[in-house]
Amino acid sequence: MPITDRLNEPHTQEILHRLLDRAEDLDKVLQAASEAPNLVAIATDVVDSLARQAADQGIDIEQRATDLLTLLKKVTEPQNVQALITLVDHLPKLAQATSLADELPNLMAIVMDVFDEWSDDLKKQGIELEQSLRNGLHAALHLGGRIRREELDRIGYLLRSDVLSEHSVETVSLAGSALSSCRQGSCEHPVPKRLGLLGLLNASRDPNTQRALAFAVQFGKCFGNLLEEKHSNRLVSSPPQS
Helix, strand or coil: CCHHHHHHCHHHHHHHHHHHHCHHHHHHHHHHHHHHHHHHHHHHHHHHHHHHHHHHCCCCHHHHHHHHHHHHHHHCCHHHHHHHHHHHHCHHHHHHHHHHHHHHHHHHHHHHHHHHHHHHHHHHCCCCHHHHHHHHHHHHHHHHHHCCHHHHHHHHHHHHCCCCCHHHHHHHHHHHHHHHHHHHCCCCCCCCCCCCHHHHHHHCCCHHHHHHHHHHHHHHHHHHHHHHHHCCCCCCCCCCCC
């Protein structure tokens, strides 16, 4: 078909009309394309300038680019991607931990203030905290190196028993005070050098002696009752002697 006939076809004319309508845009594209070499030259000059500046500072751009590509390769490995996803999921918790870390100096300052106040209170009571800690540690190490396990068990049994209860300690303290007073001769009555049966009878009429004897009798009853309750199987009964 001759070219004139093709140009006269409606379809061809429609295409030509569209091209003419876009002629301005096409002209801009062509102008931009003509400027592309200049733009590439400018970009190349800028990159060269940056490369020279980096070289002057001892920076190897090529090596850094290689390292960056190596890092990118490692980061995009499946196991590392999964680790990064897990890390991102825990970012809120990490933020909370960071907030607590920021508050840690303040908390430590408060703790130190409380400790200093406590140390001052102990010092007012005549207790040197540092020396006390040293003595306590030395005593613990000394005792720990010389005591056996079964002895520790017996000490634990002693602490759990009533031997160190308030009333037991008070009674033992009273007995100790009485023993000391008698030995020093500072109690209410002088200490006799000898005491016979008649002296015992006379002493039994003393109210203080009567109280002590009543306590001894009451103690005997309580002690015998406990023996009966807890150690009845161990006691070997013998026939009374006439």
